[in-house]
Amino acid sequence: MNAVVDFPVKPEARGYLARFVPDDSEPGWLAARRQQAMTRFAELGFPNRKSESWRYLDLQPLENQPLLPSPAAPRADTAALSERLAHLSLPEAASRLVLVDGRFAPELSTVEPRSGVWFGSTAHAMRERPDLVRAAVEGIEGDEAHPFAALNTAFFSDGFVLDIAPGVTLDRPLEIVHLGAGISESSFHTRSVVMLGEGSRAGIIETYAGEGRYWRNDLVGVLLGQRAELTRTVLVEESAAAVHLAQIEARLGEGARFTGFVLLLNGQRVRHEANIRMGEGAKCVINGAYVVTGSDEANIVTVVDHTAPGGQTSELIKGVAAGRGHGAFQGRMIVREHAQKTDAHQLSRNLIIGQRAVIDTKPELEIYADDVKCSHGASVGDLDETALFYLQARGIPADEARRMLIDGFLREAVDTIEDIAKRTHLLRRLAGRLAELEG
């Protein structure tokens, strides 16, 4: 721990570097990778706000009061966590995998085995299927440039692995719940991977919630084979003092389809980044909605890279900022020279409640091919006063009327979720959040 280091170390990285202890029980390839990543993070430090993709998120609270990775998992009160799960979880999930403070909690999980499907914790996969974990770590580039991805590689304790054999279809969604138990102030680094074989289909829903002050640093790798289809729904309801930085790195094979939905409802600093690389004829849908209030900040950052012909992408992001909340959407679409016939559309619609809330929306189109259809649109507006009056003129109190309009506004995005159980669940969570929204 006190070894002299022969590389430059950013001041904010020191505490993390001090916590870094190589684990002799891990395979050599992983130990080497972790070491490399730790060095990288020490060099990079935290991204500063001059960096374009981080300019709308203030990480000062995290820099001033570091949240270091916790070495061991303290066991939380299972009964209390079960009760919390009952509210948070999807009623009809086929299997549920629960991670508490970034580590698999078998007593809260129910995972039904199924042929052609490997679904379990990353730590478990390390023992049983190290090849999958290796793919999750080495198959995903990006931690070279991305400091928190590097930190994730250095410290990830657990996560989940889903591997589906070619041609297998899952009818019901698999659920993954990430809980923060609120026992210690620390950071949870989770690394997960989803690999779908040719022509297979699956849906997952991931929920992030917790209590107390913590930093979640989550990285998910997705590898979709030819014509494989994945639907991933994300619900972020972290504690009001939590920092949530999540990143998904997806590679879509020929004709594959990725449908992502993200609903950001709570957390002091929340950032959801999706980097998607599209194969030939791949389809990508990223829809989402967020609500920020108090002095919270939420960012949705997407980069969709069309590298081959015939890709189709559509994005609809709806944001609501109240109080002194700050929301931002940065949507980058790249269409490479060979990606002819790409069809990519992006729409960002936003609502500002009150005088002090802020929303930034920034589309970026980079097009190098000449035969493509690309469009983007963005709007930021206030609540419709005429509609508000109409509801009030029917006796609905002003607060309730305002909530109905906000709910109606965000519903357009949530309604794009095809699975009725997931959609109903998210609408209910959204309504719960709006009920406590300030005016």
Next chain:
Amino acid sequence: MMLEIKNLHARLADGREILKGIDLSVAAGEVHAIMGPNGSGKSTLAAVLAGREGYEITEGSVRYQGRDLLAMAADERAREGVFLAFQYPVEIPGVNNTYFLRAAVNAQRRHRGDPELDAGQFLRLVRATLKLLDIGDDLLQRAVNVGFSGGEKKRNEIFQMAMLEPRLAILDETDSGLDIDALRTVARGVNGLRSPDRAIVMITHYKRLLDYVEPDYVHVLQDGRIIQSGDKDLAAELEQRGYGTFADAMGGDAA
């Protein structure tokens, strides 16, 4: 007295005075029609009574069942039994029509101290009301007024009115632009509401609605004032002579 308006003056934020001294008394059980040309202040009067923001009351008073109506917020007025059927019902994307109406009905019930209706009870009330008005249930599952035709919007207003059973209903040009079937629905709704403990104020440009809903009194609004009041024959006279010549004939400073 259900509604008592005295010397009501109202102006817009830009200072333009629209209502220049309205006097009107409406007793329970009565149906009043307020007629007048475009720009006479008809819709402003309706908006001021319903509590819409953006108007400044510079003089006068409005009492509703003995209470100061102008001191109440729009939603409180509605819960106290004032209903405005909008000239241009507002489209509200994402808000389901049934959900909206149930929220409205239950807000009113809470206000009166009645238990709220659950989904089943509410649906039974909806079915009964639709049947009474002879309108279909195709509007229920759509977002409030979104994509409704002009006639559907007005039917939806009347449906809401029937569900909320107001003490004082104000209809702002509910008859304009309606085909004969929709007009009949409106008339059925209004006539169904007539009772000794309710009052209805119909604001209209044309006499047409008055052929279906016979008013007890007709008032002519011109340039922010009521320049003439009478019985239903006044409406016929107006229709025959037109607002311009009518106002001239009144000889007032109104025209």
